[in-house]
Amino acid sequence: MARRNLTYKTRRKTHHPAAGKGHGREARSAGELVIITGMSGSGKASVLKAFEDLGYYCVDNLPVELIPRFAELVGQSSEIERTALVVDVREGSQLESLPAIVKSVRRMLPTKMIFLEAADAVLVRRYSETRRPHPLGTNNTVKSSLAEERRHLRPIRSMADLVIDTSKFNVHELRSYITERFEKQETDKNLMVSCVSFGFKHGVPDDADLMFDVRFLPNPHFVPGFRPLTGRDPKVARYIRSFPQSREFIARISELLIYLLPHYIREGKSYLTIAFGCTGGQHRSVMIAEDVSKRLRKAGYRVKAVHRDSPK
Numbered sequence: 001m002a003r004r005n006l007t008y009k010t011r012r013k014t015h016h017p018a019a020g021k022g023h024g025r026e027a028r029s030a031g032e033l034v035i036i037t038g039m040s041g042s043g044k045a046s047v048l049k050a051f052e053d054l055g056y057y058c059v060d061n062l063p064v065e066l067i068p069r070f071a072e073l074v075g076q077s078s079e080i081e082r083t084a085l086v087v088d089v090r091e092g093s094q095l096e097s098l099p100a101i102v103k104s105v106r107r108m109l110p111t112k113m114i115f116l117e118a119a120d121a122v123l124v125r126r127y128s129e130t131r132r133p134h135p136l137g138t139n140n141t142v143k144s145s146l147a148e149e150r151r152h153l154r155p156i157r158s159m160a161d162l163v164i165d166t167s168k169f170n171v172h173e174l175r176s177y178i179t180e181r182f183e184k185q186e187t188d189k190n191l192m193v194s195c196v197s198f199g200f201k202h203g204v205p206d207d208a209d210l211m212f213d214v215r216f217l218p219n220p221h222f223v224p225g226f227r228p229l230t231g232r233d234p235k236v237a238r239y240i241r242s243f244p245q246s247r248e249f250i251a252r253i254s255e256l257l258i259y260l261l262p263h264y265i266r267e268g269k270s271y272l273t274i275a276f277g278c279t280g281g282q283h284r285s286v287m288i289a290e291d292v293s294k295r296l297r298k299a300g301y302r303v304k305a306v307h308r309d310s311p312k
């Protein structure tokens with residue numbers, strides 16, 4: 001049997017002025033436990049680091065059978081209020097008991113379970129980049145190990161409070177998402193939005209959640225002075241914006257998206273890709289993606305603009 005590697009991470013908590021008033025459990029909340037689990041390679045270490053930065057007492061790879069005792073100690077402690085721990089397929093057969101253990105722990109103190117996942121192609125690429133073996137062993141391919149892991153984790157995923165697909169997150173975006181959600185406890189604006197411009201002649205984006213065709217707008221490509229420029233150039237942007245249909249489209253689409261985003265969030269969406277396409281992906285789609293990004297950002301959302309086919 002492989003030797004278990006336990007990593008304990010702690011961070012000093014910030015005490016509030018009222019913390020010294022009263023004694024024992026009356027002076028504090030019942031505590032909080034966050035259990036982080038999910039697919040190998042989905043970013044559990046990054047999420048645990050984000051919780052550590054938020055002041056949580058963090059434990060990586062705690063044996064499943066110790067979770068009830070750990071929760072009991074947290075509930076009794078006057079020092080530790082917020083804790084987070086990672087449990088995953090490294091537990092082997094013991095992982096099968098996690099659903100029952102979580103149900104019992106939830107009777108002791110407030111407990112949330114976060115399940116991280118990603119598309120198989122993304123996980124395979126991450127393993128290829130890190131050159132690390134999958135925890136289920138090296139006898140099978142990473143793809144077959146991932147399929148087996150998904151089967152093992154299916155009952156656990158079904159009882160998660162929050163499922164996060166990390167396929168489109170980089171490390172910094174994932175940590176920012178966790179920080180935003182658990183530090184401010186915001187539920188109305190907690191979404192990463194990616195506004196992508198593209199050219200239809202290069203193919204449509206596979207990962208787009210919403211797609212808008214802006215080829216109905218006048219094309220700056222046919223203005224000789226604009227041809228080598230992009231939609232980020234102020235002169236090109238002014239030209240596209242000079243047409244009333246451009247201004248009305250931007251206003252209407254932005255209004256629609258601001259209406260839709262809270263509904264996506266309530267359904268558990270953590271990342272939304274909105275694609276805008278023109279013929280070549282250089283002028284109209286770029287300008288529209290930039291303008292819509294600014295409007296969504298002004299509405300309080302975290303937004304990034306990505307120009308897939310635009311010249312650098």
